Amino acid sequence: MNDPYMLLSYINTKLRDFYDNLDDLCNDLDLDKEDIVNKLNGINYIYDNNLNKFIQK
Numbered sequence: 001m002n003d004p005y006m007l008l009s010y011i012n013t014k015l016r017d018f019y020d021n022l023d024d025l026c027n028d029l030d031l032d033k034e035d036i037v038n039k040l041n042g043i044n045y046i047y048d049n050n051l052n053k054f055i056q057k
Helices: 004-018 022-029 033-041
Strands: 045-048 053-056
Touching: 004 022, 004 033, 004 053, 022 033, 033 045
Parallel strands: none
Antiparallel strands: 045 053
16 A cells, blocks of 8 residues: 555554454554554554554654
């Protein structure tokens, strides 16, 4: 996904509806966790483990 805001929406929706954490999502969907974190960090979002979603820095 090239648009980081679409990626943010997609990942946060999946986390909210189906997964307990980012690792489970990445393992299940065969996604590169580091790639996701880096792309979303580029738009000033970080993963909050307690909230189980990406939030603005």
